[in-house]
Amino acid sequence: xxxxxxxxxxxxxxxxxxxxxxxxxxxxxxxxxxxxxxxxxxxxxxxxxxxxxxxxxxxxxxxxxxxxxxxxxxxxxxxxxxxxxxxxxxxxxxxxxxxxxxxxxxxxxxxxxxxxxxxxxxxxxxxxxxxxxxxxxxxxxxxxxxxxxxxxxxxxxxxxxxxxxxxxxxxxxxxxxxxxxxxxxxxxxxxxxxxxxxxxxxxxxxxxxxxxxxxxxxxxxxxxxxxxxxxxxxxxxxxxxxxxxxxxxxxxxxxxxxxxxxxxxxxxxxxxxxxxxxxxxxxxxxxxxxxxxxxxxxxxxxxxxxxxxxxxxxxxxxxxxxxxxxxxxxxxxxxxxxxxxxxxxxxxxxxxxxxxxxxxxxxxxxxxxxxxxxxxxxxxx
Amino acid sequence: xxxxxxxxxxxxxxxxxxxxxxxxxxxxxxxxxxxxxxxxxxxxxxxxxxxxxxxxxxxxxxxxxxxxxxxxxxxxxxxxxxxxxxxxxxxxxxxxxxxxxxxxxxxxxxxxxxxxxxxxxxxxxxxxxxxxxxxxxxxxxxxxxxxxxxxxxxxxxxxxxxxxxxxxxxxxxxxxxxxxxxxxxxxxxxxxxxxxxxxxxxxxxxxxxxxxxxxxxxxxxxxxxxxxxxxxxxxxxxxxxxxxxxxxxxxxxxxxxxxxxxxxxxxxxxxxxxxxxxxxxxxxxxxxxxxxxxxxxxxxxxx
Numbered sequence: 001x002x003x004x005x006x007x008x009x010x011x012x013x014x015x016x017x018x019x020x021x022x023x024x025x026x027x028x029x030x031x032x033x034x035x036x037x038x039x040x041x042x043x044x045x046x047x048x049x050x051x052x053x054x055x056x057x058x059x060x061x062x063x064x065x066x067x068x069x070x071x072x073x074x075x076x077x078x079x080x081x082x083x084x085x086x087x088x089x090x091x092x093x094x095x096x097x098x099x100x101x102x103x104x105x106x107x108x109x110x111x112x113x114x115x116x117x118x119x120x121x122x123x124x125x126x127x128x129x130x131x132x133x134x135x136x137x138x139x140x141x142x143x144x145x146x147x148x149x150x151x152x153x154x155x156x157x158x159x160x161x162x163x164x165x166x167x168x169x170x171x172x173x174x175x176x177x178x179x180x181x182x183x184x185x186x187x188x189x190x191x192x193x194x195x196x197x198x199x200x201x202x203x204x205x206x207x208x209x210x211x212x213x214x215x216x217x218x219x220x221x222x223x224x225x226x227x228x229x230x231x232x233x234x235x236x237x238x239x240x241x242x243x244x245x246x247x248x249x250x251x252x253x254x255x256x257x258x259x260x261x262x263x264x265x266x267x268x269x270x271x272x273x274x275x276x277x278x279x280x281x282x283x284x285x286x287x288x289x290x291x292x293x294x295x296x297x298x299x300x301x302x303x304x305x306x307x308x309x310x311x312x313x314x315x316x317x318x319x320x321x322x323x324x325x326x327x328x329x330x331x332x333x334x335x336x337x338x339x340x341x342x343x344x345x346x347x348x349x350x351x352x353x354x355x356x357x358x359x360x361x362x363x364x365x366x367x368x369x370x371x372x373x374x375x376x377x378x379x380x381x
Numbered sequence: 382x383x384x385x386x387x388x389x390x391x392x393x394x395x396x397x398x399x400x401x402x403x404x405x406x407x408x409x410x411x412x413x414x415x416x417x418x419x420x421x422x423x424x425x426x427x428x429x430x431x432x433x434x435x436x437x438x439x440x441x442x443x444x445x446x447x448x449x450x451x452x453x454x455x456x457x458x459x460x461x462x463x464x465x466x467x468x469x470x471x472x473x474x475x476x477x478x479x480x481x482x483x484x485x486x487x488x489x490x491x492x493x494x495x496x497x498x499x500x501x502x503x504x505x506x507x508x509x510x511x512x513x514x515x516x517x518x519x520x521x522x523x524x525x526x527x528x529x530x531x532x533x534x535x536x537x538x539x540x541x542x543x544x545x546x547x548x549x550x551x552x553x554x555x556x557x558x559x560x561x562x563x564x565x566x567x568x569x570x571x572x573x574x575x576x577x578x579x580x581x582x583x584x585x586x587x588x589x590x591x592x593x594x595x596x597x598x599x600x601x602x603x604x605x606x607x608x609x610x611x612x613x614x615x616x617x618x619x620x621x622x623x624x625x626x627x628x629x630x631x632x633x634x635x636x637x638x639x640x641x642x643x644x645x646x647x648x649x650x651x652x653x654x655x656x657x658x659x660x661x662x663x664x665x666x667x668x669x670x671x672x673x674x675x676x677x678x679x680x681x682x683x684x
Contacts, residue, residue, distance in 0.1 A: 008669045030669035032637050035656050037672055060674040095677040279628045301628045345627070349637055370637055 001346070002376040004051035009039050011368025013065045013353045019073035021359035022046075023054070024366055024374065027078050029062025032370050038063035040078050042090050043374065051374065057088050057096075065109045065353075070117040071134060077120060079107035085122055087134070100132055102139050109171040115179035127167030129184050131196065145169060145184055145192040145205055170218050177227040185217035191232055193244065209247055209268040212236045219284045225292035226312070229271075233282030239274040239297055241309055246271060272311040274332045274339065278303065284353050290362035292325060294341065294380060298351040304367045306341040306379040310334065342379050347371050594647045594661060601650045608644035615641075640668070 009028035017023035022045040030036035038059040043051045061081035069075035074090045075097070083103040086096035105125035113119040119140075123129045127146055130139040146167060166188035175181035180196045189212050192205035199206070211217045212234030223229040228244040247268040280300035288294035293309040310332045314325035332339040349370035356379075357364035363380035487495070597605065615632050632638055640658075643649040649667045652659045658667040 030671075031658055032640070035651055035653075035658065035671075036669050037674065058672060058674055060676065089679065092679050095675070095679050097679045099678055279626060302631045348631060349635055 001378075002045065002049060002051050003346075004043060004374040006039070006041060006372045006374070009041075009372055010349070010370040011352060011372060011374060012063060014366045014368040014374060015066055015068055015355045016357050016359070016366060017068050017073070018070060018358060019068075021357075024051070024355075024376075025066050025068060025076045026368055026374055027063035027066040028368075028372070029064070029081070033062040033064065033081070036062065038078075038080060040066065040076065040088055041374075042076070045376070051376070055090050055093075057094065059086065064106060067110045067112040067120060069134070070112045070114055077110050077112065079110045079122060079124075081106045083107060083124065083126075085110055085120075085132070098134070098137070100137065100139070102130055102142075103128065108168060109173075111171075111173045113174040113179050114176045115174070119174075119179065121172045121174055121182055123169035123172035123184055125168045127169060127186075129169055129172045129182070129194070131182070141196065141199065143182075143184075143194055143199055143205070145186055145190065145208065146188065168216075170216070171220055173221060175222050175227070176224050177222070183220050183222065183230060185211065185220040185232060187216045189214050189217050189234070191217055191220055191230070191242070207244070207247060211240060211242070211270075212238065216281075218281060221285050221287050223287045223292060224289050229312075231285045231287060231295055233285040233297055233299075235281040237276070237278050237281060237299075239277060239282055239285055239295070239307065240270040241272040241295075241311065242268075243271045271327075272309055272331045274307055277305055277307065277338055277340065283351065286354055286356060288362070288380075289356050289358055291380075296354045296356060296365055296379065298354045298367060298369070300350045302345070302347050302349060302351055302369070304344040304347070304351050304354050304365070304379075306343075306365070307332065308339040308341050310339045341381075344375070344377055344379070346375055346377075347373060594650075596661065597647070597650060600653060604651055605644060605647060608641045611641045612638070612645045643667075 006026065006028055009030055010032045011026055011028050012033060013027040015025055017025070024043040024045070026041040026043065027038070028041065029038045038061055040057040040059065040063060041053060042055040044054045046052055059078070059080060063078045063080055065079040067077045069077065069087070072089075075087055076090065077085055077087050079085055083101060083105055085100040085103075085107055087098040087100075089097045100122075103122065103124040103126050107122050107124045110120060110122045113121070118134045119131060120134065121129060121131050127144060129143040129145065131141040131143070132139050166186065168187040169184050170186065172182060172184035175183070182194045182196060183191060184194070185191050189210050190208050191211045193207040195206045211220075211232045213236055215235035217232050217234045219233040221231050223231070230242050230244065232240050232242065234240075274297075278297065278299035278301050282297050282299050284296075284298045286296045288296070292314065293312045295307045295309060296304065297307065298304045310330045311328055312325055313328050344367065347367065347369045351367055351369035353369075354365050354367040357366065357376075363378050364376060365379045366374060366376045368374045594601075615638055640649065644658075647661070649658050649660055651657075656671040657669075659665060660667055
C-alpha cells in the first residue's frame with residue numbers, strides 16, 4: 001500500500017493517467033471543499049515505490065472532479081466550484097491552457113469520452129449536462145435531465161423558487177462503447193440516458209428511471225465490457241446494477257413524456273443489487289477495466305470495497321476467453337459474503353473517489369477522501 | 382407509548398376500545414388467569430357481575446386496588462347486555478379502579494428511557510420528513526449535500542435548508558399532485574399546510590436560537606444551522622450495536638465532524654470576504670488560509 005498526504009486539502013477525485021503507468025491526478029479543496037482554494041496534484045509513483053508530487057496547480061476555488069485528456073497525455077481537465085472547467089497542461093506552470101465557463105453553479109463532474117477523444121462532458125449543480133469539444137470555448141450541447149414535463153412529476157414547488165438540490169447532476173459519463181451515449185445521475189434519484197444523436201435542446205433524455213427509491217443517486221458508471229450494463233450508487237447505501245435492455249417500462253421511464261399516471265412511481269427493476277455493503281451512502285462506483293464483473297465502491301462510511309457481480313460470470317468453460325460471459329441467475333444477496341472481494345478501511349474521513357490502475361498487474365486501485373490521503377492498494381487477488 | 386408497549390392489560394383494553402361491552406371484561410381476566418370452558422367462564426362472568434368478586438380477587442393476587450381510575454364508561458348498549466346492571470355498574474367502577482401488577486412489567490427507568498427514545502425518534506421523523514425507521518444511513522447524503530449547499534453561501538445564493546429533508550420522499554408525495562380527485566386535492570392541501578408548519582418549527586429550533594450569535598449574518602446563521610443538522614444526523618445512535626460500529630468510532634474521531642461541531646456551536650464561522658473560516662471571538666483563522674489566484678491562462682498556440 002502506498003500513501004500520499006496532501007496536507008490541508010481534502011481529496012475529491014483521483015484518476016490514473018491513461019497514457020503513463022506511474023502518473024495520477026488528484027482534485028482537492030481546502031476546508032473540506034466548503035470554502036477556499038482548490039489544488040490539482042499531479043503525482044508520480046517513483047521506482048522506489050513512493051508517491052511524489054510532480055506538479056501542482058493552486059486554483060481560485062475548490063475542485064470537485066477531474067478527467068485526463070484522451071487526446072493529449074499531458075492535459076488534465078478539472079471541475080471547479082466557480083462553475084468553470086479548466087484544462088491544465090502538466091508541462092506548463094501555474095495557469096490552465098483553456099477555461100470553459102458556462103455552468104452557473106459548481107461543476108460536480110467531468111468525463112472525457114474514450115471514443116470521441118476531443119469530446120468531454122460536464123455536469124453541475126445547476127442541473128445541466130454540457131457536452132464540450134476541447135477546441136471550442138463554448139459547449140456543443142446542453143442537456144437537461146429534468147425537463148419541464150418531468151419536473152412537475154419529480155418535485156413540488158416549496159415556495160422559495162428552489163428545487164431542494166434535486167437539480168444537481170452528480171455525475172455524467174460517456175459510454176466507453178458508443179460516443180453518442182451518455183448517462184447521468186441526479187439528486188432526484190433518477191438516472192438519465194441520452195442518445196446525443198437524438199437529443200434536442202429542451203428535450204428530455206432518451207430513457208430515464210428512478211434508481212434509488214427517491215434517494216439521491218450519487219454515482220453511475222458504464223461497465224467496460226458489457227455494453228448495456230451500468231452500476232449506480234446512492235444515498236440508500238445500495239449499489240445497483242442495471243441492464244439497460246431490461247428496464248421495465250413504467251410511469252417514470254416512458255420516453256419523452258411523463259404521463260399523469262397512477263399514484264406512486266413504479267420503479268424499474270435492477271438485475272442485481274448490493275445491499276448492506278456500506279453503512280452509509282455510496283459516493284462513487286467504478287467498474288474494473290480488467291474484468292467484466294468487478295466493481296469498486298467508495299462511501300461516506302470511510303471504506304472502499306471491491307465487489308464481484310454475482311449475477312455475471314465469464315464463461316471460459318465453453319471456450320469463450322474473450323472476457324465476456326453469461327448471466328448466472330444469482331444476485332449478490334444470494335452470496336454469503338455479498339460478493340465482497342476486499343474492503344479497505346485506512347481512510348479516516350469520507351472516501352470520495354477511487355480509480356483502477358490500467359497498468360501492471362490488474363487489481364490496483366487509488367482512492368482519495370476528505371482525510372487528505374491518496375492510497376494505492378491492491379483490491380483484487 | 383404505543384399500544385403494543387403497554388403492559389397493563391386494562392390500560393390497553395380501555396385505550397383501544399372504550400365502547401366495549403362489559404361482558405368482555407371478565408373474559409379478559411379469565412383468559413389470562415382462569416382456565417375454564419366457555420360455559421364456566423360465562424357463569425363466572427355472572428358471578429363476577431353479581432358481586433362475588435372477593436373470591437376472584439383472592440384467587441388473583443395480581444389484581445389490587447389502586448387510585449388510578451381509567452376513564453372507562455360503558456355505553457348503554459353494553460349495559461343492557463349485562464345482568465344486574467345497577468349492581469354491576471358499581472362493580473364496573475370498582476373494577477376500573479383496579480390495576481394489574483405485572484411482575485414482567487418494565488421498570489420505571491426503562492419506561493423513562495423509552496419515552497426519551499420515542500421523543501427523539503419523533504424529532505428525527507419530523508426533521509427529515511421520513512417514514513423510514515432506519516434514518517441514520519440517510520444522514521450521509523445530507524452531510525455531503527449540505528456541505529455542497531453551504532458553498533453557495535459565499536456567492537450569496539439561496540440555501541434551501543429543507544432540501545435534503547424533502548428530497549428523498551418528495552417524489553412520492555409529488556405523484557399525488559398528478560391526480561385530480563377532490564379528496565386528493567384536499568388531502569394534498571392539508572399535507573402541504575402541515576409540512577409547512579413542521580418546516581417552520583424545524584427552522585426555528587430552540588437550540589439554534591440559543592446558540593446563534595446575534596452578530597452573525599444570514600449566511601453565517603445558515604451555515605450554523607447546516608452544521609447543526611449534520612452534527613445531529615451523525616450523533617451516536619441509541620442502540621448499543623449501532624454505537625459500536627466502526628463508522629461511529631470513525632465519526633467520533635473525524636476532524637470534519639469536529640469542525641462541524643464547532644460551527645454549530647458558533648465557535649467557528651465563515652468569513653465570506655476572505656473566503657476562510659475563523660473564530661468570531663478571537664478573529665483567528667481556522668483551517669486553511671486562502672490565497673488569491675490569478676485568472677490567467679496560457680496561450681496554447683505559443684507553447
